[in-house]
Amino acid sequence: MSGVLGANSVLVQAMLVNLLLALSLQIPLRSGVFSFAGLGSYGLGAYTAAIVVLRFDHPALLALAEGVLLSGLVGVLLARLLRRLNGLYLGMASIAYGGILAVVVANGGALTGGAEGLYGVVADLGLTEITVIVLLVVVAVALSERGRTGRAVAAVREDPELAAAMGVDVARVRFVVLVAGCMVGGLAGGINAIMLTNVAPTDFGFHLAVLGLTMIIVGGARTWLGALVGAAIFTWLPIALQALGDWRTVVYGCLVAAVAVWAPHGLIGLAGQAVRAVRRSASRRKPPGPGAGRAPTGAAEVDLLAGEGVGASVGRPM
Amino acid sequence: MFSNVKSAPLRAVISVATLMLAVVLAGCGSGVSDSGNDAAAGLPPTVNLLSVRDETGVTAYAGLGAVRGSEVAIDEINSSGFLGETKLVMDRKDAAGTAQTAASLASEGIASGRYSAILGPILAVESRAIAPIAEKAKIPVVFTQSNSEGVLIGEFTFRATAPFPKYYDVMGERLKRQGVTSIGVLFDAQTASYVETATKVLPEWERKFGIRIVVSKEVQSNTQDFTAPISSLLAARPDAVAVYLLGAQHGTFMKQLRQAGFTGPVFSANGAGNGNLAGAGPDGVGVSWPTAFDPSSDEASTRSFVAAYQKMFPGKTPNIYEAEGYDAVWWIARALKEAGSADPVALQRGLVAVAATGFEGAQGVLRFEGNDLRATPKVVQWDGTAEVPAP
């Protein structure tokens, strides 16, 4: 059995890292904060972990913690600097963070290994430890999707003014999700660096942004489950599609475009729609009870990307 | 599949279960080890080699080249009975240009227990990811290209490529004979072997050959617009220009260089070969570089490789990647014979023994320094359609 696990452990570990990457983008996105700072943090976390292991021989968990901490600190700085930006502008500014970091490490001389990066990063980090860490993060995220926190987060996304009027500290929510996204991104990068025993500036370029976005768009941007589905699909799909060779990327591109246009809430969203459709037809057979009009699931029943929710029921023009 | 499932927790369970099932199935599919501790019995009927190289992606031209060279060698070895009744079998896996895929393919292969050795990737980042895995599992891996630090990290890592910075001085001698005293250098700063050449090897030429670097410009692997650095190069008025780039960037560069008015000699490295200058048309003619493999050489072992290659792939001339893939397999075959066993640990000892004496391969007379190849360089030049020995 250990042979089996050994054979696929690299892929399972890759899937866990991809899951964290997806979450690093999704956590801010769920609050309507278009921050891709998780990608730059991935690079920062990876390089930090690599450097402390190579130079100071720190054990794996400590190296990861340092990466997460540094990513978080930079995240705080970014959150402060970018607090007045929104939407696309915030998105591009946060991508610029990753872009600049990539150039800096590529020119970082002996410290960062320059364009070739750092190698020989050997620290003990087993599949069990990684799984436990990721599980903890997922549980934290799942908890934040329920109850008051969940509703506050959704409210900030849907209608910040209304949320503020209801007593939610909008600025604080946006700050927290941005920093949280950075920290999770830093964790993903650190784990990956130790797993692969090397890190290079090309590890966190534009293709990482596409991968991350693809995972949450196809899986579903609303919940952690979407991130999991997306991560699972895009870790194992390359293997499954090996026969297609170079045409794999064409398939990915078509998938992303198709999902963004026709199924903007991803697979989880589609499943959710199916569930609602079934329940609606089931409830038509019963007389309407007092709670029939309310949303059946715990998280706010609002559509992240289509911007429906309150607006849809009012039927705004255009 | 998911749209049929109703509740969220159930969906979560199903995703996890599916993953675990996939893992189990993948694991159970692997075969039984052929290369166990049967040292007493000698070589088994088949010896399995795992090839992890880029068969798709940007570097596929090099990866596929190495695979083809390996196939020629395997065919030769099997049909000539070099290993007696034993046949070599190569399983091809595509690393697709990413370190992660390469690492996972190697891990998978090692865990299956089928393989005596791994034929490693071309790209340094992939090789660096595989090296510790192979070293830990005590399975020998023979890389080609992978010109950088962090690849040969232990006893089980080997390289069948002669790193060109080590033999590059032959170019300096030649330029000195031509009366060159100053050079301008333009190089891709993201490739380790180029950085080593530009910053360590070339500066020594002032002392050795009286050739001084008057200007040095760095570019990136994705640069297409060389007009600004070329401007700087020409402003310094060098006698000759050195250029180190990737793939067909060489062609683009030469067009722009000649258009800017530089008429002097241009020299480069292996990367300019493989037809990468063809895109420059007449502007690419005359670029020269030292290489470990010249298909037109009359060394017997090279000629026999070219003949065998052309029998398998009629109408094509082999390049250095193919020569290296060929030599890598022959190294392993000789080591197998020497060790008398397909056990990876015994094979490692065999590889070291063969390296100690050297042998003759596609790249001519091969000598080794540790686990690393050293070849005898020849200078070739591009004549517009092919590489020919430089006069």
Add this chain to the structure above:
Amino acid sequence: MAHDLLNLLVLWSVYLLFALGMSVVWGSIGVLNFAHGATFMFSAFTGHLISTRLDLGVVPTVLLCLLVGAGLAVVAHFLIVEPVLRATPNVAAAELRVLIASIGVAAVLLAIAQTATRSAPFGFAPVAVPLIEVAGVRISLIQLLIIALGLGVSLGVAVLMRTSRFGIALRGIGLDPETASLMGVDRTRLAAAVMGVAGALAGLAGALLTYHLGSIVPETGDLMVIKAFAAIVLGGLGNVYGVILGTFVLAVAETAVLTYTPGTWVDAVSFGLILLVLLVRPHGLLGRAEVRRT
């Protein structure tokens, strides 16, 4: 020195032609089309396929690329932009959806070109380019053509936006879509038209750059989008003069970095500009002071 200036002007013109299209589309229908870069590249790629097979000259090749660019953009519009804009009342969400879908389209075009060319550079059928020498400076006719087109087209667009019905209508839907539609502006037709024009500009830029450098690679397109974004944001959205200024600053900064430093910091220029402008003056140098989106 004169050579450097010439290269600078050419670089600026190419960036300008490319960024103009992106800026006009973004400023009017509010769509940031990431596939603009892929359009640029794929038009040149199509030009490569056809011009090398039929041995076409400069003018037919450039026209071909222009048409292909326009065609790609219009198809993308009806396949992606229209469905999303119709289904999404919330403008900010629509922005994100179109951006992501356009990333998908860009990925498809990139993959096709990469597979067909194995990521090797591709160019057009070789043409004998006449060189003229002015005061010791060698100028090729292609370079002159690029500079002339860059200046001419951008000034033309500026005039168009200010004075023509098309331009006024475009600026109308940019500022206030509901009022514009009440006043009889057919948003769909206008949007398709502006996407087509932008695509044509991208195709033109692609053809010209390929002639200038001799060849480009499939990855060149995506890089251009980041640079164009930096230039547009710097100059200020919704303003043609802003794009002219922004691309000029970008070209100067990049050329300076390439000439006076080892050259590996070039990418940081665009990213740095983006960050700097967004932090200090988000509406850019010449942009409207009012914040476009909340």
